[in-house]
């Protein structure tokens with residue numbers, strides 16, 4: 232194990248006059264607002280979305296099923312948790328006749344800012360507009376909660392996510408560094 236510093240952008244969005252807009256939810260998918268009985272489904276979607284990604288090095292809990300559940304419990308029990316900005320995306324699997332959790336986003340608030348947490352879409356369901364839809368719903372949720380600006384942090388190598396954030400109108404505000412113990416370093 233070795234200590235590594237990951238370079239990350241903090242990106243901001245001013246919600247005063249507008250919220251970002253996306254295409255409608257594609258057929259076969261549902262967006263579900265937060266409720267406590269959905270914590271396990273959020274954790275499943277989070278694990279599926281992050282387990283093979285760079286951010287599982289930056290935040291090792293994202294690479295473990297139990298770590299994702301613990302993180303969901305921790306986020307949703309915080310004083311600054313924003314349920315209105317927390318959404319689950321489910322896919323209607325016609326073969327099994329079940330609804331599968333395949334995407335998640337959570338919201339927290341700090342000092343008047345909405346803080347986007349852990350936007351993730353299962354790799355099998357990417358590039359259909361679902362990440363954008365979830366982020367736009369979270370933005371609307373922050374507004375409903377009375378917040379007028381939001382931010383997120385993204386690892387600078389995560390170019391797909393950065394493109395999405397820039398397309399929706401986020402602006403890079405500063406560079407921050409996150410230290411993490413990484414195997415093999």
Ligand SMILES: CC(C)(COP(=O)(O)OP(=O)(O)OC[C@H]1O[C@@H](n2cnc3c(N)ncnc32)[C@H](O)[C@@H]1OP(=O)(O)O)[C@@H](O)C(=O)NCCC(=O)NCCS
Pocket residue numbers: 280281284286349350351352353356357358359360361362363364384385386389391392394395398
């Ligand atoms: C980042 C992430 C959430 C994006 O999710 P997504 O559902 O693929 O996002 P979208 O579909 O809205 O946008 C992705 C691309 O699909 C394109 N797209 C959207 N709808 C489309 C459609 N109907 N047909 C074809 N392409 C489409 C978008 O234009 C975008 O293209 P680009 O990569 O050239 O910019 C996803 O890649 C992910 O979960 N990554 C791993 C976890 C992670 O790193 N999260 C971010 C932490 S900061």
